[in-house]
Amino acid sequence: MVDFNDIALFVEVVRCGSFSEVGRRLGMPPNTVSRRMQGLEEQLGARLLQRTTRKLTLTDAGREFHDRCAASIDGLRQASQDLNASSKVPSGLVRVAAPADFLDFYTPQMVSVFLDRYPAVRFEFLLSDAMADLIADRIDVAFRGGASGGTGYIAHQMPIASMGLFASPAYLGRYGSPGSLKDLLDHRCLTMPSSSGRAVWRLQGEDGADEQVEVAGAFAATTTRALHLAAVAGLGIALLPRAIANAEVAAGKLESVLPRYRRRDEMMCVVYPSHRQVTPAVSAFVASVIEQFGQGSTWGPALTGSAAR
Incomplete structure (x- = not known):
């Protein structure tokens, strides 16, 4: 019978992108992670991961298996966390994909205010006008222009200021x-x-x-x-x-x-992968952005360059 702990470990491997990163997060030797993944593949009778010296990539079978299992694993993890009152306190790492100009609008001073309120949260901002792959880049939340997050994503809209x-x-x-x-x-x-x-x-x-x-x-x-x-x-x-x-x-x-002219308001999307549970830290961060910019926001056209796929 397949060990559900190994399935949960597989989901974590996909998100971290390497055995060493999973080992660092879970306090487990990388060779142990590798051995358990090999055992899972043997039990399933299918290759899930392609291993090279530089990175891990999913096979077609691995991607299908991950897509079908990730939400269930997240649901079980979230259910157990919800029983613990401390899990409701925003904490942990939040990886944000955003346009190159993002911190000109949601400024470091605003980040400082947020971290003063939630000192257990840590941020990693991936600032680029290029497309961001939320799964491959392990993104928790992305900001992009337009009115839709696309297939596989949940998107909340807010107006971009004039x-x-x-x-x-x-x-x-x-x-x-x-x-x-x-x-x-x-x-x-x-x-x-x-x-x-x-x-x-x-x-x-x-x-x-x-x-x-x-x-x-x-x-x-x-x-x-x-x-x-x-x-x-x-x-x-x-x-x-x-x-x-x-x-x-x-x-x-x-x-x-020509102050009588302005650019018509557009829409910005705050985007999450639909298979992933939204953590309290992500929820608090998104609420902070909406609070700052939900009415008369300062977002500029650079947002149209950032997308999630």
């Missing part, structure tokens, strides 16, 4: 302030890189109608942070999150340009 146009006093003093969207054609605009060297800004006017203008400039960058710094430096007009830019406006480093 954005506006901003430039430095030095730039406006040199080139003047545009009076209409069409005037932006004659200005240096700060955009994300594109093959054409131009970008289309779709904005909403006071009457709620959408308008668009094609813009270009001498500076383009892949992150909102870089565009923000470029605007402060006087390189051009940038489309920025209002809550971020407002601080620079108050300091006299930026001025609002």
Whole structure:
């Protein structure tokens, strides 16, 4: 009969990605973990893991077995933890996949406040605009643009705050302030890189109608942070999150340009793998993000670059 402890160990191996990491977490020699996995494969009559000197990968049979067992193992583990009152206190490691600019919006100061409240929690932020594989990268929660987490994920939506146009006093003093969207054609605009060297800004006017203008400039960058710094430096007009830019406006480093226009609100998703139980630490962290940004959040367009698959 298959030992259910070995099945639970197999699920942990998949999440950790190596025998040594499982051994470190569970206080077990890596060769013991390997031996138990070999024994499980023999009992099942199927190869679950492909072993190389660099990493472990799932076979097709292993992936199917993991997908069918992981939720049950998590459910049993969660049921036992719920009997212990201390398990309701947020604790442990939370791995977060987010865009490269994430900590410009959910700032280290906010992280500090969270950790003061929940000192037993630890964070690992994987900050990249590239796609993140929640299973392979052992991600607990991911932030991405759009309105859906995709198949196999649970996604909670929240609005991304509106954005506006901003430039430095030095730039406006040199080139003047545009009076209409069409005037932006004659200005240096700060955009994300594109093959054409131009970008289309779709904005909403006071009457709620959408308008668009094609813009270009001498500076383009892949992150909102870089565009923000470029605007402060006087390189051009940038489309920025209002809550971020407002601080620079108050300091006299930026001025609002065509303030009657803003980018239509979009949606952001907070995403979890559907097979995994959400821990108290993850729940508390997501609640903190929603509390900070659920109304009039400061999220910028970089969120559209981060996805989970």
